[in-house]
Amino acid sequence: MATNGLNGTAQGAVNGDSKPATHRFNPHFTQAVINATGPKASPRVRQVTSSLIQHLHDFARENEITVDEWMAGLELINEAGRMSTDRRNEGQLVCDVLGFESLVDEITYKLASDATDEPTSTAILGPFWRVDAPKFQMGECIVSGIESKGDRTWMHGKVTDFRTGEPIEGVCLDVWHTAPNGLYEQQDPDQPDMNLRGRFTTGKDGKYNFYCLRPVPYPIPFDGPAGKILQALDRHPFRPAHIHFIISAPGYKPIVTQIFDRNSKYIEDDAVFAVKDSLLVDFIPITSDPKADFELPYDFRLATFEDAAKR
Amino acid sequence: MATNGLNGTAQGAVNGDSKPATHRFNPHFTQAVINATGPKASPRVRQVTSSLIQHLHDFARENEITVDEWMAGLELINEAGRMSTDRRNEGQLVCDVLGFESLVDEITYKLASDATDEPTSTAILGPFWRVDAPKFQMGECIVSGIESKGDRTWMHGKVTDFRTGEPIEGVCLDVWHTAPNGLYEQQDPDQPDMNLRGRFTTGKDGKYNFYCLRPVPYPIPFDGPAGKILQALDRHPFRPAHIHFIISAPGYKPIVTQIFDRNSKYIEDDAVFAVKDSLLVDFIPITSDPKADFELPYDFRLATFEDAAKR
Numbered sequence: 001m002a003t004n005g006l007n008g009t010a011q012g013a014v015n016g017d018s019k020p021a022t023h024r025f026n027p028h029f030t031q032a033v034i035n036a037t038g039p040k041a042s043p044r045v046r047q048v049t050s051s052l053i054q055h056l057h058d059f060a061r062e063n064e065i066t067v068d069e070w071m072a073g074l075e076l077i078n079e080a081g082r083m084s085t086d087r088r089n090e091g092q093l094v095c096d097v098l099g100f101e102s103l104v105d106e107i108t109y110k111l112a113s114d115a116t117d118e119p120t121s122t123a124i125l126g127p128f129w130r131v132d133a134p135k136f137q138m139g140e141c142i143v144s145g146i147e148s149k150g151d152r153t154w155m156h157g158k159v160t161d162f163r164t165g166e167p168i169e170g171v172c173l174d175v176w177h178t179a180p181n182g183l184y185e186q187q188d189p190d191q192p193d194m195n196l197r198g199r200f201t202t203g204k205d206g207k208y209n210f211y212c213l214r215p216v217p218y219p220i221p222f223d224g225p226a227g228k229i230l231q232a233l234d235r236h237p238f239r240p241a242h243i244h245f246i247i248s249a250p251g252y253k254p255i256v257t258q259i260f261d262r263n264s265k266y267i268e269d270d271a272v273f274a275v276k277d278s279l280l281v282d283f284i285p286i287t288s289d290p291k292a293d294f295e296l297p298y299d300f301r302l303a304t305f306e307d308a309a310k311r
Numbered sequence: 312m313a314t315n316g317l318n319g320t321a322q323g324a325v326n327g328d329s330k331p332a333t334h335r336f337n338p339h340f341t342q343a344v345i346n347a348t349g350p351k352a353s354p355r356v357r358q359v360t361s362s363l364i365q366h367l368h369d370f371a372r373e374n375e376i377t378v379d380e381w382m383a384g385l386e387l388i389n390e391a392g393r394m395s396t397d398r399r400n401e402g403q404l405v406c407d408v409l410g411f412e413s414l415v416d417e418i419t420y421k422l423a424s425d426a427t428d429e430p431t432s433t434a435i436l437g438p439f440w441r442v443d444a445p446k447f448q449m450g451e452c453i454v455s456g457i458e459s460k461g462d463r464t465w466m467h468g469k470v471t472d473f474r475t476g477e478p479i480e481g482v483c484l485d486v487w488h489t490a491p492n493g494l495y496e497q498q499d500p501d502q503p504d505m506n507l508r509g510r511f512t513t514g515k516d517g518k519y520n521f522y523c524l525r526p527v528p529y530p531i532p533f534d535g536p537a538g539k540i541l542q543a544l545d546r547h548p549f550r551p552a553h554i555h556f557i558i559s560a561p562g563y564k565p566i567v568t569q570i571f572d573r574n575s576k577y578i579e580d581d582a583v584f585a586v587k588d589s590l591l592v593d594f595i596p597i598t599s600d601p602k603a604d605f606e607l608p609y610d611f612r613l614a615t616f617e618d619a620a621k622r
Contacts, residue, residue, distance in 0.1 A: 029414060033409065033584055036546055040545035046544075049409075049544060053409055055367070055369060056409065056411055057411070057414055059362055060411065065359070065415050067412075067415050067416060069359070070412070074400075074403060074406065077388060077402050078401075078402040079392065081389040081392010081393045081394075081395065082395070089389070090389075091388050091389040092385060098344065098360075098363070098364055098367060099364065100368070101378075101381070103368055103372070104376050106336055107377065108379075232356045233356065233357075233360060234349025234351035269347060273340070273343065
């Protein structure tokens with residue numbers, strides 16, 4: 001009687017597979033699990049799940065994962081789920097420290113961008129974005145209730161169509177960053193609600209400017225499974241100083257990105273692997289503006305949905 | 312400036328890799344994530360995590376997983392964690408429907424068993440075992456408070472040392488199975504506590520016998536992420552009829568296993584892929600015992616810790 005593939009013995013192992021240890025286990029099992037997928041599964045679900053099963057099983061065989069090791073990993077994953085709420089996504093953080101969010105971010109945007117003249121690069125959203133950040137006028141300051149002498153920054157630039165170079169009107173720049181103590185406002189009871197967040201809308205010239213702070217490196221939350229993984233891997237939890245953006249405009253494909261202080265500690269070993277060269281920026285010391293210690297020029301380039309679909 | 316590997320472009324793609332689509336993405340990224348592991352990580356953690364990162368990243372690239380797809384999968388995993396309690400392990404169930412628990416079970420026991428004359432095969436524990444099942448004398452019945460005409464079963468056999476063939480004294484057989492309605496007692500408010508569970512201890516002759524029921528197929532819980540996965544894969548949630556055992560004795564390596572009714576529906580397509588040929592059993596109709604409709608003979612073989620370690 002054929003049971004679902006679990007009864008084959010190792011002598012039938014696949015030839016030509018150079019990976020050690022794979023041969024010791026039933027070579028028919030994984031295909032039997034994949035073959036259980038029914039005819040009504042969508043082609044994409046079938047493809048993705050079959051590949052996931054193959055990789056997970058290969059991972060288990062190549063490393064001879066034991067029941068005890070699996071149970072330990074499973075408990076980490078269950079615990080991540082239990083910690084996840086509207087305010088914290090621990091499962092996402094686990095993916096982030098394994099580089100998975102940065103990778104799918106690259107894949108998602110690369111799928112629509114193989115040209116040399118590219119829109120602004122993307123970076124991961126991270127877990128600290130909030131909907132409905134306050135709206136400001138150009139030239140206003142997103143800092144409230146914090147003594148910030150020494151790191152006040154005037155950021156300015158232009159948003160253009162990546163193909164035509166023309167300025168884009170009606171762009172919403174949604175910006176957020178950490179306070180000098182390394183905490184986002186929702187992590188910190190001492191900060192006013194929505195501190196260091198804001199939304200700005202461009203006029204006909206596509207230009208923007210506002211006041212913020214020069215951000216600092218900070219540790220991702222490491223009191224949960226992601227922290228346990230970092231500790232087991234002998235890794236630090238720090239991210240280099242950065243400012244988050246979602247840039248969107250009518251008719252244009254929105255981008256989620258971060259810009260990174262080129263001189264920040266951890267710029268070469270971001271705990272979540274989000275840094276890209278094209279997103280490195282320079283905070284330039286200035287004395288000409290009594291409201292700012294640094295100037296930060298940066299331009300963004302968007303692609304129309306039409307252009308994005310063509311690329 | 313070298314940032315953690317995310318800035319390479321695809322022209323440096325690895326040669327000789329025949330997988331499609333892999334080349335489109337930064338070929339240095341995965342190694343950069345693996346290289347982040349620090350010098351104090353244990354060799355086993357380093358090996359397992361490096362391999363997991365490689366497989367997860369290959370999976371993402373080969374299938375061009377998008378941010379939206381990743382977020383959908385992540386939510387399933389977070390939801391599984393949120394549903395997991397002392398009474399239900401949904402993360403385990405997700406692993407089970409992907410064949411992962413059966414695979415690590417095979418690996419774990421295969422690691423200590425390459426001989427031809429083997430101890431009894433193992434099978435997954437599943438989520439329904441409970442500690443402290445009631446202790447019975449040989450010949451007693453684990454059925455309480457259920458009208459069970461037609462499927463009353465007398466199970467009996469012997470537990471021996473797999474190498475010497477000698478009977479083992481002091482073996483604890485911990486047994487549990489479903490009621491005729493397909494539910495374990497902790498899932499069913501109408502069953503008495505600890506119904507259809509029991510522990511039996513062998514004497515000098517290594518023999519055991521007790522009365523139970525002939526089990527029926529039943530669906531694994533499918534109201535959570537595991538059920539969503541089964542539905543997306545167009546698969547049924549049923550397991551073939553089986554009886555669970557943990558067999559342990561002083562000085563012997565305990566085994567977790569299940570025996571399966573050879574004539575049960577779903578014997579060829581168990582939703583969690585646990586069936587093995589050596590665990591198929593026959594319920595033999597009998598008329599000689601007024602307390603039983605079927606007889607079920609089955610012998611178990613254990614290996615001493617010493618023998619298990621040698622194999």
